Amino acid sequence: MISNAKKKILKGMTLDELKEYFISIGESKFRGEQLFNWIYNHISFDFSEMQNFPKDLRNRLNESTILKTLELATVQYSPSTGTKKFLYSTTDNKKIESVLIPEDDRNTLCISTQVGCPLDCKFCATGLMGYKRNLNSGEIVDQYLLTAKEIDKKSITNIVYMGMGEPLLNFDNTVKSVEIFTHELTKGLSRKRITISTAGIPHKIKELSELGLRVKLALSLHSCFEETRSKIMPINNKYPLKENIEALKYYTKKTKTRVTFEYTMLKDINDRSEDIKAITKLCSQLPSKINVIPFNSIKHMKPNGISAELEPTSYNRILEFVEKLRNNNITVMVRETQGDDIAAACGQLAIKTN
Numbered sequence: 371m372i373s374n375a376k377k378k379i380l381k382g383m384t385l386d387e388l389k390e391y392f393i394s395i396g397e398s399k400f401r402g403e404q405l406f407n408w409i410y411n412h413i414s415f416d417f418s419e420m421q422n423f424p425k426d427l428r429n430r431l432n433e434s435t436i437l438k439t440l441e442l443a444t445v446q447y448s449p450s451t452g453t454k455k456f457l458y459s460t461t462d463n464k465k466i467e468s469v470l471i472p473e474d475d476r477n478t479l480c481i482s483t484q485v486g487c488p489l490d491c492k493f494c495a496t497g498l499m500g501y502k503r504n505l506n507s508g509e510i511v512d513q514y515l516l517t518a519k520e521i522d523k524k525s526i527t528n529i530v531y532m533g534m535g536e537p538l539l540n541f542d543n544t545v546k547s548v549e550i551f552t553h554e555l556t557k558g559l560s561r562k563r564i565t566i567s568t569a570g571i572p573h574k575i576k577e578l579s580e581l582g583l584r585v586k587l588a589l590s591l592h593s594c595f596e597e598t599r600s601k602i603m604p605i606n607n608k609y610p611l612k613e614n615i616e617a618l619k620y621y622t623k624k625t626k627t628r629v630t631f632e633y634t635m636l637k638d639i640n641d642r643s644e645d646i647k648a649i650t651k652l653c654s655q656l657p658s659k660i661n662v663i664p665f666n667s668i669k670h671m672k673p674n675g676i677s678a679e680l681e682p683t684s685y686n687r688i689l690e691f692v693e694k695l696r697n698n699n700i701t702v703m704v705r706e707t708q709g710d711d712i713a714a715a716c717g718q719l720a721i722k723t724n
């Protein structure tokens with residue numbers, strides 16, 4: 371009897387990989403298509419339910435493979451906004467979070483790609499908890515599947531890779547999960563409904579451009595000034611904004627999409643008139659829009675250093691900032707704070723038990 375830890379994880383394999391797997395065990399590649407259908411359309415993870423597989427094959431799969439990667443631990447609900455935060459346990463007892471955000475015209479699932487994050491952005495609770503490991507592709511898709519099982523697949527209309535972790539540092543597994551979500555057999559989501567958000571890894575942005583996935587891409591901008599950005603996002607020392615902008619220009623040309631700049635409003639750090647000028651100049655260089663995000667407290671993490679000093683820009687100041695940008699013909703969205711009462715808002719995801 372093989373222990374669960376040594377069993378092959380079939381969830382998170384692309385259709386081609388599943389076909390290859392079945393060929394490798396002496397079965398028809400058509401079984402790969404059938405299993406893909408069971409997992410992603412019927413959301414079934416139990417071989418005994420797969421009655422179009424012969425009993426002998428079901429037994430063999432049961433003995434040597436596994437379809438389970440995550441277990442739902444808790445669900446927290448914000449009555450004021452309808453936001454739900456799902457806490458999942460991995461098989462090695464790590465904890466990760468996903469957040470379902472209801473909006474007027476969509477339900478967006480924000481998923482994680484790493485346990486913790488190595489990038490240490492100073493305004494982000496996940497950064498403060500440190501990095502444990504990458505999620506495998508099964509663990510990434512399982513956040514969608516288990517949530518879909520809870521609330522019905524059709525009601526998840528969008529996915530954003532904006533939970534815990536830097537997706538482009540877990541590149542292969544992130545890409546695999548996108549391929550699965552957008553596959554025609556999954557009857558899932560169009561590429562236009564999937565957004566990968568990155569702190570900025572230029573060579574990976576270029577690599578993503580070449581894959582033909584054409585998903586939406588968002589850059590965590592937060593300041594147009596290299597020095598300020600490096601203070602609040604240490605990764606900027608390694609990969610300066612300038613290099614990222616070049617990579618984004620390449621992405622927009624290759625994919626014919628526009629990028630989103632995420633911009634968390636920090637009092638006296640990035641909400642000044644020179645920031646408006648710099649954003650205006652930046653946005654004139656490539657097809658783009660800016661997503662303004664009120665800073666959500668990370669006091670629950672008891673931060674120190676610069677993280678402890680960060681304060682939110684007042685709501686009136688945000689409105690003024692946005693109006694000035696719009697007057698400069700910049701497309702600006704303002705993200706309403708969703709789920710801060712359950713620490714599920716942007717930048718607040720972190721689990722102390724990890």
Ligand code: SF4
Pocket residue numbers: 487488489490491494495496497498533534535536568569590717
């Ligand atoms: S903002 Fe994103 S990249 Fe930065 S520390 Fe948080 S999870 Fe990591």
